[in-house]
Amino acid sequence: MSDLVTGDAVVLDVSAAQLPARAAAFLVDLVVQVAAVIGVLLLVTRTAVVTDDTLATALMILFVVLVFVGYPVLSETLTRGRSLGKLAFGLRVVGEDGSPVLFRQALFRALAGFVELYLLTGSPAVICSLISAKGKRLGDIFAGTMVISERGPRSAGPPPEMPPQLAVWAARIELSRLPEDLIHTARQYISRADELSPAVRQEMGARIAARTMAFVSPPPPPGTPPYAYLSAVLAERRRRHLERLTRRAEARQASALHVPPYAAPHAVPPSRTY
Known part of the structure; x- marks a missing residue:
């Protein structure tokens, strides 16, 4: 369990997402992203819309970056911190104060994730998550976010009574x-x-x-x-x-x-x- 202090200074008891759950959610999102890239690649090669190999390569690199950066940004912003993988495993990205993730935070997470997860094969993310008490990777540290498990137990007092x-x-x-x-x-x-x-x-x-x-x-x-x-x-x-x-x-x-x-x-x- 981790304590989040909201902007109203109220302490929330939440369960920080564990590394295996985050890894499984990442694999689900990776499958979706790879499928999107392969689909566009097949479409470009079969239709032969672009005949210049250099231009075609540049467009594919641009599209790959857009998919691997734009997908997490849009999904986490529009669904209040849930991508398809996180939704499947009951995870959600929130701010350090428990507030819904902002577009700026999602963008920082995605840019840092493109480097630490794809260009560096995920090693920095794994090491940082193991060291961090809240399981944060570098993108979470830069963006001021964390990933929580919505299926974890939460302490709850008795239901409030009606005055x-x-x-x-x-x-x-x-x-x-x-x-x-x-x-x-x-x-x-x-x-x-x-x-x-x-x-x-x-x-x-x-x-x-x-x-x-x-x-x-x-x-x-x-x-x-x-x-x-x-x-x-x-x-x-x-x-x-x-x-x-x-x-x-x-x-x-x-x-x-x-x-x-x-x-x-x-x-x-x-x-x-x-």
Whole structure:
């Protein structure tokens, strides 16, 4: 387990990705990239669009660089740190503070990765990952990122309780736009609020509550403390989630017990005598 300190100074317990999982994810991405390069190579050689060998070689080198640099940059930026390989093994690239990876960070990782993984056959990446306490390779150090395992165990306290004075308000709030990373940050803050001094607890809660209010409407009643507001949001979200699970279970049970009635036999029309 590793501790990440978010921009709101909340400590998150996450599991740093282990080297074997990262290597397996890299191999999956490598297969995808090699397949793309081979496909374009076959297309160029069969169509003979470029007749100049020098120009064709230059274009292939340019395309190889674009594939091996552009693929990780685009995939990690658009999917919040998940390439196909990382998605297959439950890994994700995040910032050192647990925030989603930025385009700038993904670009630094990809440029450094092209050197340490391909030009230097991965030796610097393996050595650096073994030395680093968080399993970082050189690209992660330059970009200020790390790779975490989303399937690893996370410490979680008891679910937050609904403040009675906010139950009516919480029943009508809109929660569909609330991002998962912010939910996890708020949950970690609620679980560790007792460990903080009153001043730090108030400051942290105000920051996280301000970010949460940008996605949750309507706003809470005036004068609501940040801790109570976040507890109400998380408790209401959990209540709605449990309700959906209950309805699905009841629907499956009803579907399993339902026996369709036999179709009534059609009445045979009386014969006519002519």
